[in-house]
Amino acid sequence: MARIGIIGSEGRMGRAIAEAIVAAGETPAGGIDRDGDATPLAEAADILIDFSSPGALEANLDAAIAAGKPIVVGTTGLEERHHWLIDSAAERIPVLQTGNTSLGVTLLAHLVREAASRLGDDWDIEIVETHHRMKVDAPSGTALLLGEAAASGRQVRLADSAVRGRDGITGAREAGTIGFASLRGGSVAGDHSVLFLADNERISLSHLAENRGIFSRGAVKAAQWLLGKEPGRYTMPEVLGL
Numbered sequence: 340m341a342r343i344g345i346i347g348s349e350g351r352m353g354r355a356i357a358e359a360i361v362a363a364g365e366t367p368a369g370g371i372d373r374d375g376d377a378t379p380l381a382e383a384a385d386i387l388i389d390f391s392s393p394g395a396l397e398a399n400l401d402a403a404i405a406a407g408k409p410i411v412v413g414t415t416g417l418e419e420r421h422h423w424l425i426d427s428a429a430e431r432i433p434v435l436q437t438g439n440t441s442l443g444v445t446l447l448a449h450l451v452r453e454a455a456s457r458l459g460d461d462w463d464i465e466i467v468e469t470h471h472r473m474k475v476d477a478p479s480g481t482a483l484l485l486g487e488a489a490a491s492g493r494q495v496r497l498a499d500s501a502v503r504g505r506d507g508i509t510g511a512r513e514a515g516t517i518g519f520a521s522l523r524g525g526s527v528a529g530d531h532s533v534l535f536l537a538d539n540e541r542i543s544l545s546h547l548a549e550n551r552g553i554f555s556r557g558a559v560k561a562a563q564w565l566l567g568k569e570p571g572r573y574t575m576p577e578v579l580g581l
């Protein structure tokens with residue numbers, strides 16, 4: 340039985356992950372929140388799961404490296420510098436970072452990449468996400484992950500193609516761009532649609548999360564899979580064999 344430590348343990352996801360750890364037959368190794376210290380948690384655990392805040396990432400990775408323990412990072416709102424930190428940590432320990440640990444979104448990303456690779460850029464791509472009123476980052480990590488999948492299918496860089504929100508006199512849509520729109524309200528666990536829009540026809544690929552169980556179970560599955568791996572940066576498609 341693996342001892343799993345949770346960073347962000349009292350949050351919405353942290354509490355769901357604690358339940359999923361027990362349901363999966365693994366052992367909870369405690370958890371920390373904003374004022375906690377990740378170092379003793381990393382020493383006490385076989386693996387860490389971090390669903391907290393981007394500001395905590397560097398200290399969490401440092402603690403995992405110092406203890407020589409793998410870490411699953413589900414926190415979203417990450418910027419380029421956070422990905423550099425993850426790449427650097429992955430030289431020393433196994434790290435899995437993803438904006439969405441669900442099977443459904445992992446498969447959706449595959450379908451989006453495939454669709455984008457087959458449709459020319461006369462097909463406009465727009466990504467729409469809806470989340471609960473408490474969510475603090477936008478676009479969601481999942482929307483960005485789906486944007487990366489679309490960009491990779493088109494063999495372009497998302498950073499060169501993304502249009503993140505529109506307001507005012509924006510001018511006509513630029514061909515080849517990938518647009519993002521974020522809605523916030525209520526208790527929505529997480530809805531994502533990738534729209535491919537051409538003249539006179541549209542394709543919509545969607546995933547609707549009905550509760551957080553799909554994320555927490557996926558996070559624990561990722562932790563179980565990551566244990567014992569060589570240092571490196573791993574992905575959800577590898578965990579799920581997709």
Ligand SMILES: NC(=O)C1=CN([C@@H]2O[C@H](COP(=O)(O)OP(=O)(O)OC[C@H]3O[C@@H](n4cnc5c(N)ncnc54)[C@H](OP(=O)(O)O)[C@@H]3O)[C@@H](O)[C@H]2O)C=CC1
Pocket residue numbers: 346347348349350351352353371372373374375390391392394395412413414415416437438439440441480554
């Ligand atoms: N990858 C995925 O599949 C999913 C990712 N997420 C992401 O997970 C993250 C957490 O979401 P959610 O649980 O809804 O958010 P919550 O706000 O409910 O929980 C966040 C938790 O992290 C803690 N925290 C904040 N700062 C730190 C810190 N510096 N060190 C340690 N803990 C800290 C908070 O503690 P305190 O209250 O003390 O501030 C809180 O307990 C978000 O980034 C969200 O987007 C969510 C769902 C699925």
Ligand SMILES: O=C(O)C1=N[C@H](C(=O)O)C[C@H](O)C1
Pocket residue numbers: 415416438439470474475478479480481482528529530
């Ligand atoms: O904050 C959330 O709740 C969620 N965050 C993740 C994201 O940003 O994509 C995953 C899921 O959609 C729920």
